[in-house]
Amino acid sequence: MAGNEYVDRANRYIEDVLSGRVPACRWVKAACERQKADLGRKDFEWHFDEQRAWRVCRFISLLRHVKGPLAGERIELQPWQCFILTTIFGWVDSKGHRRYHEAFVEVPRGSGKSTLMSGVALYMLCADGEKGADVYSFATTREQAKIVFDDAQAMARNNAPLKERYGLSVLAHSIVVPGTNSRFMAKSADAGTLDGLNTHCAI
Known part of the structure; x- marks a missing residue:
């Protein structure tokens, strides 16, 4: 693991929210308070694995933006994204x-949630180490459901290291x-096929 830069970024975000340097609603503040308290708990049934936390962030940071002015550039995770x-x-x-098996993320339009x-x-x-992993983007209509899928498809299509590492095949659907x-x-x-x-x- 090349350091804990993503965990450090997340922890700084927590401190910035709780200090008021970063404006946040009460739900975000509560999530930050919970995370900070849990990190300090002893004899807890859960433990915080920094390697797992780092790994998902590192994976995403090796992908590239596919839309807008940042298209083609590597994704640089923002502090709030590292926290999540x-x-x-x-x-x-x-x-x-x-x-955690479920997460609800609500941010303003244009904040990069689809990315x-x-x-x-x-x-x-x-x-994720799962055999037979079925991953879906769901929405009321297929057009909406394809927003996340289309971005992921574009991220994967021209990413030779990703395809080589995992034997990835990018198909039409x-x-x-x-x-x-x-x-x-x-x-x-x-579609009536759920x-x-x-x-x-x-997603």
Whole structure:
């Protein structure tokens, strides 16, 4: 692990929120307070694994923007993004099971949430250690569901190291990892095909 820069960035964000240097609503403040308190707890059933927290951030930071003025440049995770990722992925029990299974992220338009979620989806598809990982982006309509999928598809299409490392195949309507029998697809409620899904990650 090349240092703990993402965990450090997340912890600075916590301090900035709690000190008032970064404006935040009461829900964000409560999440920061909880994370800070939990990091100091002893005899807790969960432990914070910095390697796991670092790994997801590092994976996403090796992807590239596909839209806007930053298109083609590597993703540089902002402090609030590091806080979300390290909190969700860092906490595990003694068997390595995650503490958090759901997360609700609400940020203003243009804040890069689709880019972030596309990176999370690719991580869960390729690098989470799950065999047969079924990853989906869900929405009411297929057009909405394809926003995250299309970004992830564009991120993966021209990323030779990613494809070589994981044997990734980028197809028209799915991204697959044949070696682990994993796939990422967009699904919508209007398609009527949501029954029987064995979902590893839902965006």
